[in-house]
Amino acid sequence: MSDNNEPIEQLKLERDEGPGHLCLLYESEAELLVPVVPFIQKGVQLGQRCIYLNAGEEMLDCVLKNALASQKSDLGALMVLSSREVWLQLGSFDPQRVLGLLQSLCARALGDGFKGTRIICDMGWAGGGAVPGRVLAEFELELTRFAERNQVRLLCLYHRGSFRAEQLLELARLHRQLLIGEALCNNPFFVPGEDEAGITATSELDLFLAAVQASSGAANDRERLRQELEQAYAALARKIYENWQEEDTLRANEQELQEKDEAILEHRRRLQTVLQHLPVVLMALDHENRLASCNHLFEHLTGYRAEEVMGKQLLELLEVDEEEHQEVLLAHPGDGGDYRDEEWPLRCKDGSVKAILWSNLSWYVPIQGWPNWIIGIDITATRHAERGLYALGDELKVRGAELEALGHAVSHDLSGELARIEQQCTLLRQLGAASLASGGEEVLAEMHRTIRESAGRVQALKRFTALAAEGLSPEQVDLSAIAAEIAAKLGGRSGEHRVTFNIEQGVTATGDRQLLQLALEQLLENAWNSTCGVAHPLIRFGATEVEGKRSFFVSDNGPRRPSKLPSQKLHSRSGSGLGGGLGLVTVQRIISLHRGRIWAALEAERGATFYFRV
Known part of the structure; x- marks a missing residue:
């Protein structure tokens, strides 16, 4: 076996x-x-x-x-x-x-x-x-x-x-x-x-004895391992008990230290709470002028979380020119700085900057670990308001210049009309005041027409001034309907020439109805007057695309003298050159109020086209 x-x-x-x-x-x-x-x-x-x-x-x-x-x-x-x-x-x-x-x-x-x-x-x-x-x-x-x-x-x-x-x-x-x-x-x-x-x-007995022997050996090994495990458990229990005793001693010492630390921590918490909720921007710097702490208002204004900017240099946080770097560093010495109301812009996460007035109080109120701590007041809104005031002032200057130009145009037109009236009066006096001949009748008729035109221009100027003073009331305006109404009025004048109007239907725009109506009146009447003496006068109104943008136009086939209205290229809305007449200056001002553009395209002896956008 x-x-x-x-x-x-x-x-x-x-x-x-x-x-x-x-x-x-x-x-x-x-x-x-x-x-x-x-x-x-x-x-x-x-x-x-x-x-x-x-x-x-x-x-x-x-x-x-x-x-x-x-x-x-x-x-x-x-x-x-x-x-x-x-x-x-x-x-x-x-x-x-x-x-x-x-x-x-x-x-x-x-x-x-x-x-x-x-x-x-x-x-x-x-x-x-x-x-x-x-x-x-x-x-x-x-x-x-x-x-x-x-x-x-x-x-x-x-x-x-x-x-x-x-x-x-x-x-x-x-x-x-x-x-x-x-x-x-x-x-x-x-x-x-x-x-x-x-x-x-x-034999079967030998095999049985061998199996019993193997089983007995395994049982003996199991018992030996059990005893060794019990001894190990006992040693572990003693060690755990000793550790418990040491932990009790350490816990007592820790409790004593904790009570001392709590007083310090409570003081720090109060200080942190005050600093975090100050209604000013707070930045605390270490000895290398790196950001060591900031408050909630800093995070709110800049959009950065505190952990995103911790450790950054002060110059990385401020938006200052290179020549100002040395000035900023000198204002934050290692033993604390002292300055008031220094304006250094603060960079934000979205790329914008905030105008901040900084003050350094570190010299008077030192805080351990913060050689320099500075507070700032956000004056961004104030600076924006100042720039807005400057812009309004500039706009007032521009408008004053425009009003001056308007007054010049009015005086120019009225002077011309008055001169014509004076000439007609002189002629009337030459013909004789007692008995007027047939020529006298024509002179009187011309005087009447001239006076009527002057009165119309003055009236238009008054309307424009009154409407502009009230401000714009934007709405959807049917320009085609307004143009048709004006064309009907012009065509109904007795004794005037007959003009063909070609008005595109469905042309609309957003703007002040009364001002846009006044502008169309001046443009269409200007076209009406320009077609006098033309065999087949034609005036068109509609919409088209110029430079990829929707634009409106009024065109006529009346001849233009270069001295009266020179050919114009496309120009900005602030430009002039639409003629010296009061009516066209009024139109230009109305379009400017709508923040649009107006320009003219001329062909000598073949007519003119006025384009505008609102």
Whole structure:
């Protein structure tokens, strides 16, 4: 009997890769593939030839497919022989012939350059009583001797459904190691061959005693480990108790220190609360003028979180010119600075800047860790208001200049009209005051027309002044309807020439209705007057696109004298050049109030077109 009293030990397949005789009892394909596939792959990895002695084509295909699925370049390392080529070569099983064949296969593997041989014996061919149990057992003993003699690793496969349980038990005893799942287990019930040195015939009693001995050894080990664990627990308990005592002492000391620290922390908390909620911007700097602290108002104004700017240099936070850098640094010495109302803009996260008036109180109120702490008042709104006032002042100057130009135009027109009236009066006086001839009638009619035109311009000026003073009232205005109404009034004048109006329908704009109506009146009346003496006068109104923007236009085919209205290019809305007449100056001012543009396009002796946007 074997004196192997060690308990069953599970070994990984990659360990103990020397010669040996293993056995696998399986029921399903999964139980076969889990150990056999790694067994073959390990042999290929070690440079060994794997010889598969097959018992069935179906199982052969399954094993081959899984064993070499990822090792297609090593197909020569696997040799497959069918049952008729090995087990039943001459129609019957001859153990010596099979052993001789295995001997030659091992020698051939060495001759082919392989480092060794692994043999997998699929014993399915012997199932169902095809081979007597005694013969099969003797063959297994011979395989054990063969493996040790030739340094071969053998694996016998037995399907549990093909053999009787008692036969499998006897066969399992003939293998020193068994494959169970993925583990390689030593067999405590191993029955060695009778020719092994120092081994006598075995019996059931010897096997039982060996198992009892192994179990007793395991029980003794378990008791020893339990005692060692109890001793370790006792030592750990003592150590824990000592630690508790030390913790009590430390806790008492800590409590004393904590009470002292709480008073300091409470003072600091109060100071921090005051500083954080001051209605001014606070920045605290360290000895290198890096930001050490800031308050809530700083975060609110700049958009930065405190952790985003901590450690940044003061010059990185301020928006100052390079020539002011030295001035800023000198204002924050290491022992604290003292200044009031220094205006240095503060940078914000969105790229904007805030106008801040800074004061440094560090010299008078030193705070530990903050050599310089400065407070600032946000005057951004004040600066914006100042710039707004400056802009309003500039706008007032512009408007004053425009009013001056308007007054100049009014005086120019009125002077001209008055001069004409004076001339007509002189002529009337020459004809005679007592009895007027037919020429006198014409003169009086001309005087009447001139006076009427002058009165109309003055009236338009008054209307414009009154409307502009009231401010704009924007709304959607139908310019086509207004133009049609004005055209009807102009066409209804008795004694005037007939003009064809071409007015585009559906033209609308957003603006002050009364001011836009006044502007259209002046433009259309200007076009009406310009077409006097034209054979086929035509005035058009509509909308078009100029430079990609929607624009309105009033055009006529009346001739223009260069001295009266020079040709204009596109210009800004603040420009002039639409003529010296009061009506056109009024139109330009109305368009300017709507923040639009107006310009003229002229063709000598062929007419003019006025464009405007609102």
